[in-house]
Amino acid sequence: MKQTTYVIAEHTKIARQTYFMRLSGDTSAFTQPGQFLNITLPGYYLRRPFSICDWRMGEADIIYKVLGEGTKDMTAFEAGMELDTLTGLGNGFDTSTSGESPLLIGGGVGVPPLLALCKELRAQGRQVKVALGFGSADEVFLADAFQALGAEVAVATMDGTAGIKGLVTDACDFKNCSQFYACGPTAMLKAICAVAPGPGQLSLEERMGCGFGACVGCTVFTTEGPLRVCKEGPVFKREVLGW
Amino acid sequence: MKQTTYVIAEHTKIARQTYFMRLSGDTSAFTQPGQFLNITLPGYYLRRPFSICDWRMGEADIIYKVLGEGTKDMTAFEAGMELDTLTGLGNGFDTSTSGESPLLIGGGVGVPPLLALCKELRAQGRQVKVALGFGSADEVFLADAFQALGAEVAVATMDGTAGIKGLVTDACDFKNCSQFYACGPTAMLKAICAVAPGPGQLSLEERMGCGFGACVGCTVFTTEGPLRVCKEGPVFKREVLGW
Amino acid sequence: MVDLKVTLCGIELDNPIIPASGTFGFGQDFAGLYDLNRLGSFSFKGTTLAPREGNPTPRIAECYAGMLNAVGLQNPGVHKVISEELPRIATFFSKPVMANVSGFAISEYVEVGRLLGAQEQVGGLEVNISCPNVHGGGMAFGTDAKAAAEVTGAVRKVTDKPLIIKLSPNVTDIVEVARACEDAGADGLSLINTLLGMRIDLKTKKPLLPFTTGGLSGPAVFPVALRMVYQVYEAVKIPLIGMGGVSSARDVIEMMLAGATAVQVGSANLINPFACPQIIDALPEVMDQYGITNLQEIIGGAH
Amino acid sequence: MVDLKVTLCGIELDNPIIPASGTFGFGQDFAGLYDLNRLGSFSFKGTTLAPREGNPTPRIAECYAGMLNAVGLQNPGVHKVISEELPRIATFFSKPVMANVSGFAISEYVEVGRLLGAQEQVGGLEVNISCPNVHGGGMAFGTDAKAAAEVTGAVRKVTDKPLIIKLSPNVTDIVEVARACEDAGADGLSLINTLLGMRIDLKTKKPLLPFTTGGLSGPAVFPVALRMVYQVYEAVKIPLIGMGGVSSARDVIEMMLAGATAVQVGSANLINPFACPQIIDALPEVMDQYGITNLQEIIGGAH
Ligand SMILES: Cc1cc2nc3c(=O)[nH]c(=O)nc-3n(C[C@H](O)[C@H](O)[C@H](O)COP(=O)(O)OP(=O)(O)OC[C@H]3O[C@@H](n4cnc5c(N)ncnc54)[C@H](O)[C@@H]3O)c2cc1C
Ligand SMILES: Cc1cc2nc3c(=O)[nH]c(=O)nc-3n(C[C@H](O)[C@H](O)[C@H](O)COP(=O)(O)OP(=O)(O)OC[C@H]3O[C@@H](n4cnc5c(N)ncnc54)[C@H](O)[C@@H]3O)c2cc1C
Ligand SMILES: Cc1cc2nc3c(=O)[nH]c(=O)nc-3n(C[C@H](O)[C@H](O)[C@H](O)COP(=O)(O)O)c2cc1C
Ligand SMILES: Cc1cc2nc3c(=O)[nH]c(=O)nc-3n(C[C@H](O)[C@H](O)[C@H](O)COP(=O)(O)O)c2cc1C
Ligand code: FES
Ligand code: FES
Secondary structure (H helix, E strand, O other): OEEEEEEEEEEEEEEOOEEEEEEEOOOOOOOOOOOEEEEOOOOOOOOEEEEOOEEEOOEEEEEEEOOOHHHHHHOOOOOOOEEEEEEEEOOOOOOOOOOOOOEEEEEHHHOHHHHHHHHHHHHOOOOOEEEEEEOOHHHOOOHHHHHHOOOEEEEEEOOOOOOEEOOHHHHOOOOOOOOEEEEOOHHHHHHHHHHOOOOEEEEOOOOOOOOOOOOOOOEEEEOOEEEEOOOOOOEEEHHHHOO | OEEEEEEEEEEEEEEOOEEEEEEEOOOOOOOOOOOEEEEOOOOOOOOEEEEOOEEEOOEEEEEEEOOOHHHHHHOOOOOOOEEEEEEEEOOOOOOOOOOOOOEEEEEHHHOHHHHHHHHHHHHOOOOOEEEEEEOOHHHOOOHHHHHHOOOEEEEEEOOOOOOEEOOHHHHOOOOOOOOEEEEOOHHHHHHHHHHOOOOEEEEOOOOOOOOOOOOOOOEEEEOOEEEEOOOOOOEEEHHHHOO | OOEOOEEEOOEEEOOOEEEOOOOOOOOHHHHOOOOHHHOOOOEOOOEOOOOEOOOOOOOEEEEOOEEEEOOOOOEOOHHHHHHHHHHHHHHHOOOOEEEEEOOOOHHHHHHHHHHHHOOOOEEEEEEEOOOOOOOOOOHHHHOOHHHHHHHHHHHHOOOOOOEEEEOOOOOOOHHHHHHHHHHOOOOEEEEOOOEEEOOEEOOOOEEOEOOEOEEEEOHHHHHHHHHHHHHHHHHOOOOEEEOOOOOOHHHHHHHHHHOEEEEEEOHHHHHOOOHHHHHHHHHHHHHHHOOOOEHHHHOOOOO | OOEOOEEEOOEEEOOOEEEOOOOOOOOHHHHOOOOHHHOOOOEOOOEOOOOEOOOOOOOEEEEOOEEEEOOOOOEOOHHHHHHHHHHHHHHHOOOOEEEEEOOOOHHHHHHHHHHHHOOOOEEEEEEEOOOOOOOOOOHHHHOOHHHHHHHHHHHHOOOOOOEEEEOOOOOOOHHHHHHHHHHOOOOEEEEOOOEEEOOEEOOOOEEOEOOEOEEEEOHHHHHHHHHHHHHHHHHOOOOEEEOOOOOOHHHHHHHHHHOEEEEEEOHHHHHOOOHHHHHHHHHHHHHHHOOOOEHHHHOOOOO
16 A cells, blocks of 8 residues: 555546546556555545556556545546545455456446456456446446457446346356456345356445555455455455355 | 635735735725735635735735744645635724824734725825834835835834834834824734824734624624624724723 | 425424524624525524623634634623614514523523513524533533423423523433423424534643633534434424534435424534525525425434 | 653653554554554554454444544454464564453453453553443443443452543543542543544435444544543543544644643544654654643643
């Protein structure tokens, strides 16, 4: 973990209520896709956690959706603004166990961290399938980016305005799936575990006090006892969760 | 009183720990020299009151000294920044009773409001004398500006590095003084009243909750009962104060 | 179309927003800024029998997300309030006003309550047994259930107007005090008054306020206020006026979900004189966002 | 040269800064960030006899200038603390550590206190009778002077280590509880624990935290904490550890002027992991600014 001052390099709307932000600064604390950063927003006491969507030396990308007051305020942030950030938080996805043909499953704001994961798996020569779930066509983002990485992408929307009509589980093809990687709301993750056959890794969300392990605010109860989403997670193997 | 968003048009250091700030925006609520404005500083709950040093249509000037945390933060404000401000607060000085040869007495950050007062009195054709007190030569400001308005200026510094060595009272020439106008720390105002012969007006400072009369936080006990520095003041006749 | 109306102790309010006592004077400093009839009502400055000059200055200290005050119930006294302030209020406010009744002895609360309760303009009495800034009275009544009940019972005897007791948060168990007031005949409860706090001036190294402590108000106290409203709502049947740090339409809705029938806005008026009309303007949109069409219906909804 | 040393219950601390229990785990998450030996000491997570999983989530809610927590004393239990955490602490911290003793019954406080007090690494026991986030215990002891004295007296019998009782601010009269603890044999007092608060989730319209309320901490509570430290300082002779919202070197000095011998920093660690070393680094300059050369000498200076 590192404390870094990022400068907003780019900030654009990419879908309904959804924004892409490119941050300039030290990214050396990031080692795995699925890790997150924690940003201080002016006027709010607690930081706001966001997964890194992708990163390279000196630049980290996040994609966020307007959910409450803090993310609403963020939409007005302009390029050049400085953000006090804790970086390199959490464990991230383990790609060493992916097998030949992993399936990546993302719902809504659970989609961003899968991009860097997809990139890494493709670099390792894996056959990657991606299933993305959104509410409606105007909320869809990143589908092209996964395609450009050579992944096979299936999209589901609740109202059927893009891709399959239904839940992301309806877009999941578990055939030949060597390992699944999922990120999204807890209900979605549980629904996936109810139908998914093999091994999998799930990235969880929880309200956080600190984001680096100090407050035990973000506990998840697992087969190995209480673990911290921000420290032992956010990514857990399904058998650890017992889901 | 008006709520106005000012934009910082100019911000420069003019003496030790002392800054000049020119604000662009609606100044129509100002009617008298000696009135003040009350600025919201990001991160602080209460506003910060400052006298207007001078104003014209669309522009108001203030001069402030670093006293605590808020004014320290202000020094980093850049041109272009917006400030939520309450304007046209307080009664201001009454020039109608000045007589032919008024004396203006200012100490430290009590000096700024006397500039607009001097301008107005000069425009009315008065013979204006000005006595200014500072700690040291590097803290002196505005002396030239008063001179440029045609006033007779005497400066006193505590350490004698500029003008007379001593208190501002040592620089006061009450001969022929038709009315004195004073602004500065309470101890200075009381010292002036102890030696000043004639009629006078004193501008007071008090910690404020609102600045527009709502909280009775800024009461001064007078011969006419408790009065609000922010509403019935900040300028009071010496006989009202009973000093 | 959303409905902002609420009924408080039998009085229908156009909306639940009421400026809190001590942050709105007698309305005169706001009357020139906006039409005060847009408010649900307002609660005027705590009024005692004799005029009071209040405490020495400084009376105000800044805090993180809030402020301390030690005004000490400066007010012109009940007779001048009746002869001068109420007629002036009538020139800009045509709704029933809330009279904030303060005092140092039960007999004083009774006399002030009797006099103000008899005024036609007064819609209800808000009896302040929780002022932390006066010696030998005020908060002492609000931190003891028995004393609180005594004040309530005594003022009850002299007025038929809605009798609302304003509670102190500086207690181990606010529910006990609330129940005692209800049992003694209160028609409603206002909560919370300020939390006892202090600041030290690093320059003088002494307490900043002349009598050491002051009352903490502003957003800092909101979670404590909300908790107390929630707890008291479960314990009494009479309506509650919630306050403490309310600064936005969202805060208002949280307070009402916790159990408040009406909501007072205090310190927010001081840092933003347009806080109340801005909150009233913002309510319909925020209600819409959370699927609320009728404010009266959400009272206590979080239970 | 300024002197940051203070003596707390006979232990000399290099500086008065102590991370507060529950915001620093057992030190392990900070040990990689800076040399923990720069701290005066640290107080580890509230420890009970048996391991505890704590409350369901969400356990955290944001507030204006602060936060609510409802962690519910999640900890590995005293035996694992002794067998695993203390040896690990020894690898990165060579000073005496403060053991935060929690429990649900007097017998539990006694047993945990006895076990932890017997550890060489433990410089003092901080007995937490003020946790608002557990049922049937914790705060119940801290809101009643008699119960507080009983816990104090019972733990006193089983340890010779400095015995510091951590008080709850959720009381009408903290001085009464403080005196009772002193009389029962406490060597020092820690104050304050969190203020009972709550938030409501506007989306679900229900309390945000699973058991409705949580503990408020952060800058919002600073004026209340300062007031309580000031009041207790006038009433007892034993040293005080002041805490509640401390986030800067200036806050530390205010706390010490009010009467604190040492100062704990809690929530500030959570939003800024480097808060404590930054405060320690800033102290000399701020002391200089206010003409302070020796911290020990300013304790209680505001009285
Ligand atoms: C590990 C992790 C990774 C995340 N990655 C992303 C991402 O890549 N893109 C994205 O859009 N969102 C992501 N989120 C969710 C994001 O943190 C919340 O949407 C955001 O904090 C909401 O802030 P707000 O001020 O708008 O909401 P408010 O409701 O006003 O916030 C109030 C408080 O609740 C917390 N909070 C509210 N909702 C959530 C939530 N769902 N999860 C955690 N804390 C919450 C806030 O952090 C804040 O402390 C992630 C969350 C976690 C824990
Ligand atoms: C009517 C009026 C006119 C003023 N005009 C000027 C001016 O033209 N130039 C100038 O430099 N200063 C002026 N002052 C003083 C100025 O308001 C304070 O220096 C400033 O508020 C200090 O803020 P701070 O955050 O730096 O101090 P802090 O001590 O950190 O502030 C803490 C709180 O105390 C209040 N406070 C602290 N000192 C004073 C003080 N002396 N008077 C009133 N409130 C105080 C602050 O407003 C704030 O609420 C004026 C004050 C008043 C009342
Ligand atoms: C400057 C000031 C003066 C106050 N005077 C009174 C008063 O006279 N009577 C009273 O019942 N409450 C008084 N209060 C308390 C408020 O009415 C209110 O209960 C408290 O401030 C909490 O609300 P807030 O956080 O919205 O300010 C006063 C508060 C402030 C800030
Ligand atoms: C997440 C969290 C967990 C806490 N856990 C404990 C605990 O286990 N034992 C204890 O005595 N106090 C606990 N506290 C209280 C703090 O030690 C401290 O008394 C309080 O937070 C006030 O200080 P602050 O405002 O600096 O945070 C906890 C506080 C927080 C925020
Ligand atoms: S958020 Fe503090 S431990 Fe995870
Ligand atoms: S500052 Fe509020 S009345 Fe003057």
